[in-house]
Amino acid sequence: MNIRELGRQLRNRKISCVELIDQTLADIKTRDRFHSLITLTEEPALAEARERDIELAKGRDRGPLHGIPIGLKDLFYTRGIRTTAGSLVYKDFIPEYDATVVERLRNAGAISIGKANLHEIAFGITSKNPHFGFVRNPRDPSRLAGGSSGGSAALVAGNFLPLALGTDTGGSIRVPASFCGITGIKPTYGRVSRYGVFPLAFSLDHVGPLGSCVEDCALALNAMAGPDPRDASSAQIPVPDFNLPAATDLSGLRLGIPRKFFFDRCSPEVESAVRGAASRLQALGAALIDIEIPDMTKANAAARVVQLAETAAIYVNHRDSTKFGDDVWALLEQGRAILGHEYVNGQRIRAVFRRDFDALWKQIDILLTPTTPITAPLLDQDTVMIGEREENTRMAATRLVRAMNFIGEPAVSMPCGKGANDMPIGLQLIGAPFAEARLLQVAKTLEGLLG
């Protein structure tokens, strides 16, 4: 059930906030076999629900999120509640304050029911967490939920909650959204505060929502976005209403379809679903523009250099390999071997891509691509076949999403059909910096068209 429907039931008094939280907690306890959560926070959730009920009875309505149960990736600081980052290093860490977004969502009335499982320290896309359990895909538990926000995605895809918070440094919101068949948005760099969120790579980290539909994400973003004096990367830019009604006419919309890269190594079923979605938008008036885009292979390489170095810098004091999973340790070792000039040049290459994309936005409004070239692989699948070619699962899953962290553009992933294995296919809509409102409106329109 989405936020709008739950909100209607709460306001009709069909159900109280306490009853909704009670039901959600009971549902998770009986049905969650996906290792979605690291910590369930029953008491604080029920206490908040009681307050929200009293407020509603007195006529105080905090808005669309009032009383709505949500999940928080266990990367967000929560005052008095342990925040593990999915790591042994922080397994007993109890923050003394809330992340800005946690505070803002609570002020908007949302009620967190717990801390969601994730790929260890958010560095990976499988969410096969060696310390807190492998997250499983609710659409098929033998498959990956994706990551690193895997638990958040599983909570939404498993129909436990309409909304969960995630973070995205190289695809960590969009990949699990794609694999689990839900919607997620990585907003523009600087749009949402990162204060009180465990960093993975300072210049690539983004915070965003994963929701059961586009509107859930838009409503969450309305509550989360905006300048924060406690976050130096926070953009001093006004926040519009992100929850616009679906468009009935898309005339004037220039929809870019990339000529290269995004469809080059992509499974045929994903390509045909995404191109099919483009035709639906065209039928509503959008102009499809076959467009030359900057070299994404290069952007990905530079993004990896920057990410490896920044993450290694954060974890430089943690030298005990037994505290980390093998995959994460290998990446930390790679990061320590990046040279100073390489990191600096990675940041300079970023400036070049920034200019290239600024030029691109003069020709189109939105770029439409697949989110992942494949549907969710099996849990133990280290490689995937795309056509005749075998590719490392992690590289394949992040290939089409990583560059957007590097240049900072907002990007939505939403479901668009299913593959032969009955697993969801994910589509990515990319917009110009700070154009989230229009991006989400087009996504909502497409959601309506796809049914």
Add this chain to the structure above:
Amino acid sequence: MFERYTEKARRVIFFARYEASELGSNIIEGEHLLLGLMREDKGLIASVLPSGVTRDDLDREIRGSLVHAEKFSTSVDLPLSHQAKRILAYASEEAERLSEKHISTKHLLLGMLREPQTIAAQALSKHNVSRERVLEASLLAPSSAAKVLDELRQTFAPMASRLAPETEPVTVFSLPMPGPK
């Protein structure tokens, strides 16, 4: 007992137990440890075997010299044989001798070589896998990090070398706006 083991080394024990139960042994022997290691660390095994001999060859030889019995349930707790226990003790000794804090797959392999009567040691020495060979291979083998970075640099380095001198890096640094006086 396994606190000092790396994750890979721990998984060798896990796979050894699995191999023992699959092969119908009610005890974990040296050869099960080797089969476990061959499952977990393919790179290490490949680096110590002479060219022309594959991991599959070694696997076949070991399995060929074993008596197969009825499978055991993996839920039955299997003990380590005395030999296997000695191999683990040697592995820990090897880590200390090399001043390495953690017990890794390399140390387990060195431990196996020090129990010469076992099927594991015999299979290894048949292919001239010696203590020296293992140490040499572990020194020569480029680290997995170096391999990944070599590949990454093939795309990255040419791009970096073409940057214009005046291209400034994108950074997260910004100064606060001056407030009212």
